[in-house]
Amino acid sequence: MDVVIPTDLNTPEVLRELSDAEGYLAKICFKTGPPLLSGVELEWTVHDRDNPAAPVDPNRLRQALGPHAPSTLDPVGPRSPLPGKGTVSVEPGGQVEISSAPHRSLRELCEHTSADVDRLTGLLTTAGLVLGDSGIDPYRPPRPALDTPRYRAMRTAFDRRGPAGRTMMYSTAGLQICVDAGTSERFGARWDAVHALGPPLLAAFATARHHAGTDTGWASARMAAWFAIDPPRTRPAWTPVRAGLDPVGVWTAYALAAPLLCVRRPDGDWLVPAGITFRDWIGGALPEPPTADDLEYHLSTxxxxxxxRGYLELRFLDAQPPGEWIAPVGVLAALLGDDTALGLAREACEPVLDRWKAAARFGLADPELARAAAAVLRVALAALDRTDLRPATRDDITTIVQRRLAAADRRTS
Structure with a gap:
């Protein structure tokens, strides 16, 4: 889902004062209005059909993707969109991602994205490749497939804290849902609600237990890796303590206090000394002052x-088994499209607010999280009929969710 930058902010304005950065963040990160658009980003690990533990070959992947290959694989290729207008990107470990176009209709989003998934699956099948079905590579240890200045800087920064960064970069796959921030009157409640829903839905849709041939003991080893790599840039920007605070102020403080991951330079050396925050950069910690473009890039790290990102990007879900990505998308869309349902679901989350790590560690094996997840899913199923999804799609979502509900009920009975 593309960020729309106001035309008066397109030039690389130098940021010399904190107030300049704060004003810029408020303009580009929080665009309020009627919540009309939604999109998804679907990411998968990629495997040889006959030998899933074999390394990803970037050349084989480039040939398989053909005209849809991203510039990181084919710098001169056309980078053509898929039939449903989604675009393909490839992550540093060779994971493949579809980024949908934003849609006003949930039905169109699901149908167009399904067409894109079918096209991608067909291309890979022809090349003897298959998509993974979990949020972390169950077969292979972390291994790079692509190398860019950004990825080198990321690896260096994350290596300072241990191996989790390489696991995240090279082995994980997520499902991201992008939704409008909402009206100025409802935005604060919407921001609060999507954070509150995170732990129960992470627990309900966790798929990332086995990695590199080992049972990690985590329901979502993917999120465990994310939380471990660099807490100032991966921890939630919301906690129950901050629930009544202005989201713009909370996010601004978060972004300016986060350490720099990299600084783009023409020579390809993007490394920066450890511990320098964007606030420090404005204060003169590096030779050249940052620009608004530098701040926007920092936000992407x-x-x-x-x-x-102008809209809200929900990043806490693991990749789902084939054909099942539609279930968490439908659940969240049903809740966010119905203020009454969203209020009921938010109330059910009250006992497990901020239990992100417990959700990643135990999933539905935690009784409190299982109870909250069951309540949220039941509210979502009741609201599903009020979406514009076709009956057959609603039935598919219900079947998948009922299976998750049965797992939650077993933990609470």
Whole structure:
């Protein structure tokens, strides 16, 4: 889902004062209005059909994707969109991602994205490749497939804290849902609600337990890796303590206090010394002052479970088994499209607010999270009929969710 930057902010204005950065953040990260658009980003690990533990070959992947290959694989290729207008990107470990176009209709989003998934699956099948079915690679240890200045800087920064960064970069796959921020009157409640829904839905849709041939003991080893790599850039930008605070102020403080991951330079050396925050950069910590464009790029290196990008990007879900991505998308769309349902679901989350790590560690094995997840899913199923999804799609979502509900009920009975 593309960020729309106001035309008066397109030039690389130098940021010399904190107030300049604060004003810029308020303009680009929080665009309020009627919540009309939604989009998805679907990411998968990629495997050889006959030997899923074999490394990803970038050349094989480029040939398989053909005209849809991103510039990181084919710098001179056309980068053609898929039939449903989604675009393909490839992550540093060879994971493939579809980024949908934004849609006003949930039905159209699901149908167009399904067409894109079918096209991608067909291309890979022809090349003897298959998509993974979980949020972390169950077969292979972390291994790079692509190398760019950004990825080198990320690896260097994350290596300072241990191996979790390489696991995240090279082995994980997520499902991201993008939704409008909402009206100025409802935005604060919407921001609060999507954070509150995070732990129960992370627990309900966790798929990332096995990695590199090992049972990690985590329901979502993917989120465990994200939380471990660099807490100032991956922890939630919201807690129950901050629930009554202005989201713009909270996010501004978060973004300016996060350490720099990299600084783009023409020579390809994007490394920066450890511990320098964007606030420090404005204060003169690096030779050249930052620009508004540098700040916008810095925002792309922050990875909280919910990230404001003009819209809200919900980043806390694992990749789902084939054909099942539609279930968490439908659940969240049903809740966010119905204020009454969203209020009921938010109330059900009250006992487990901020239990992100418990959700990643235990999933539905935690009784409190299982109870909250069951309540949220039941509210979502009741609201599903009020969406514009076709009956067959609603039935598919209900079947998948009922299976998750049965797992939650077993933990609470």
């Amino acid at each position: 922050l990875f909280p479970p919910v990230r404001p």
